[in-house]
Amino acid sequence: MQGETAPPACLIRWNVLSLDQWNERFASARRASLLQSYDYARAACPVLGLKARWGVIEIDGVEAGLVQILETAFPGNLLHGVHLDRGPVWLPGFGTADHVAAFFNAFHRAIPRRLGRRRRFIPEVPDTPEMRQALVRAGLRARGSSYQTVWLDLDPDDDARRARLRKSWRNELTKAQKNTALHIDWATTPRTIDEAIAGYHADRTLRGYPGPSVKMVRALARQFFATNNLLVGAVRAHNETIAMVMLLIHGASATYQIGWTTDVGREYHAHHLLLWDSSVILKQRGIRDFDLGGISDDKDGLAIFKTGLGGTIIRTPGFYD
Incomplete structure (x- = not known):
């Protein structure tokens, strides 16, 4: 026509x-x-x-x-x-x-x-x-409901991104940063990889949330470590590890793969410290986008936590054949 x-x-x-x-x-x-x-x-x-x-x-x-x-x-x-x-x-x-x-x-x-x-x-x-x-x-x-995840734009500088934090999130981060008992460690070694995976397995078993198998996580860690695209972070207090994360870098993007926090870590807002520090380190490496991981409901606690860092919920249509 x-x-x-x-x-x-x-x-x-x-x-x-x-x-x-x-x-x-x-x-x-x-x-x-x-x-x-x-x-x-x-x-x-x-x-x-x-x-x-x-x-x-x-x-x-x-x-x-x-x-x-x-x-x-x-x-x-x-x-x-x-x-x-x-x-x-x-x-x-x-x-x-x-x-x-x-x-x-x-x-x-x-x-x-x-x-x-x-x-x-x-x-x-x-x-x-x-x-x-x-x-x-x-x-x-269409064969399934929509999928949603939270992406964080790392193009703005650290000051601009900090200004975008939800007020309560920023306050909890500040408390963690001022806590002299906390030490953050970004040593990505075979030992810290094993520690992160063991903690993930124990936490997932205890709390029963969905996630990749330990076998898959270990395979991903091995491959991304070999190409210098793996980051493992830990927060320690009084010689005890209270929170850890494992991040995978791919192109100009990165993904939060696994993480866990103890009761003491939650009390001290250790995961706020890890995620903020993650964004700073990734920014320094030239990463532009940070996938904070999927969510099931945009109003549940996990979604609120991730968007508090300044992330944006992105919805895709889900499964098709």
Whole structure:
């Protein structure tokens, strides 16, 4: 029809970049998720029994994004599983609803729905009516509720970010910083990695919250430590560890992977100290976006704590096939 704009043409080229080329492009993207990073695939595939494939997305002949999928296949490829989790990663200037529809249409043509194939998508797009319609136009079917996480923008300087803290959060941070009994330690060593994971396992067992398995956390720690993309922080008081965090760096983004706090740590606001110090250290390393982790309800205590640091709740549409 006259006056209508033709939909963008999308092509996905698989396994055409070197690792350095992939990482260079990945680092140029804002809010690139952990699950789309190369280090994540290297760690997760042996644990989950999967293989990874890496794609360059072209829109109208121009490089527009990256996509990493994890696959499992049995002999003859009769049974085939495909996971595209929290992707694709759009490069600056791309990621509109039309681009999203064009990408998933191209993906559907390359890896169509069929008997014996199970596809799982967690699209990393805003949960808006326009984006949901784009996914439907591409033939995807909704299979679960929306996913939400909290991202912290690290572009502002430390003073500006501190001014954005919720007043109560800032007051508790100040108390922790003035507490001379507290010592913060960012020594990322095999010993502190083991200590963080052991504390996480004990805390998760005691409190019963969902989270990655110890086996997965250990694999991630091993891979990210090898590439100098792992940070482990601890707060100690009177020679006792009262809180720890483990952060994973991927491109210009970072993710809060695990953390735990003792009763004494909560009393002393040790996690306020760790998260604030995390943001300062990541900023110094040139990281621009900090994923503070998923939340189930934007009004529960965890969400209130994370947004108190200045984070923004980002909702995506959830699971599709």
